[in-house]
Amino acid sequence: MVRAQAEPVTLAALVSLSGLHANTLREHLDGLSRMGLVERHSAKPRGRGRPAALYQATDNDLEPMPEYAGLAAALAATIHRTSSAPSDDAADAGLEWGRDLARARGAAPSRSEVVARREVVALLEELGFAPRTDSRVSTVRLTRCPLLEAAYRYPEIVCAVHRGLTQGALAAYGGDPDNVELIPFAEPGACLLHLTADSAG
Template identity: 40%
Template sequence: MGANHAVRARQRIDGRPSTRAREAGPKSALGQRRSEVLQLLRSCAEPLGVATTADRMGLHPNTARFHLDALVAAGLARRTMEPRGTPGRPRAFYRAIPTTEAELERAGAALLADILAGSWMHWVPQPEQAAVSCGQEWGRYLTERRAPYESIDELAARARLLTILEELGFDPVAERSQEGDRLVLRSCPFLDLALTYPQVVCGVHLGLMRGIVAELDAPLAVTRLEPLAGADGCHAWLSTVQESARSVHHPQESP
């Protein structure tokens, strides 16, 4: 995809020029929820742990950790580990990096992301399928596990999927059309990278949604993802799964 097409694609989905062609504020680049986590870190004199961040933001701890680690990867926050003199996993604490320093680290993080995504495309066999599998694992991790023998119906699963995608910064909205049910993802937390390496980034996002649904063990499937399918964003298509077609182990679906 050429540079001009990439700029136009970003303008279609969020109405703004590409972040690589402008000085972006953190909210436009990160999405609303991750920007709110960053603002929380900036408002605190002391580093915050995952549990404290989750409590103040009203997030699941795994989702809070995901946003915090993403801020570290973006060069906007720094992670330190709690010193421990006893066995056990040390707790991680996070603090915001001052703006000037953050800009330098963010540029380095963007370069690293480009390198890794490009290497993935070049060296990983069947890179799109591998990206979907990777996304599925993260989708399961980010979804709160159900209690034993607890069941969830399709309607509740759709609502939970929307909530998690909202927390991750996708700004989703559910729509029903003549073609079927879909989620319109009106924002992409990694749009610049997705425009360059759609097989990797969009594959991860498809797998992410499938992993969420699989962990919920609900009669719902994410059948496909259409990147930048319209002026409103990307379209994720949903379908109802019959009970007889469901499996305890949820075998991997092809993208």
């Protein structure tokens, strides 16, 4: 979302664009800043009070450390070789991971399905998936994969983990995980993630 802005943007503007609570966005922005993906600086003073903080994406791309990418590939290979239901086992692992990630970010069930979906998209952005979505957050284009090489080799495992991750996080934020459908490599340069029943094929 920050990367899509042509100019540095305020927290208030991001709240308006995303529909997320300011505290939630601030936590995500702090995380992206620690990862070197977002810079924060102050706007020029206007009258009294503290100048607004401006956020801008850096030129850095989030790439997994080679050893972690290698570890992911090794784990996927092990599941592929030893599991009688590799896709199901991978999805279960992703489900737990998604719940843990959401809880670590202070997830609380939302009364709005749209807000819950926006929280998940914000999490996916923080994880490096570069999500692009519509206004209802019903269909999400994942334009980057942090584990692309492993996903090409073991799509039924790596993509199942990512589907489970989305389901676990969505459930933690109060959304309906049963509506999640992930279509790997659905179009050039992107996977498609459906978060609502009417967006799924």
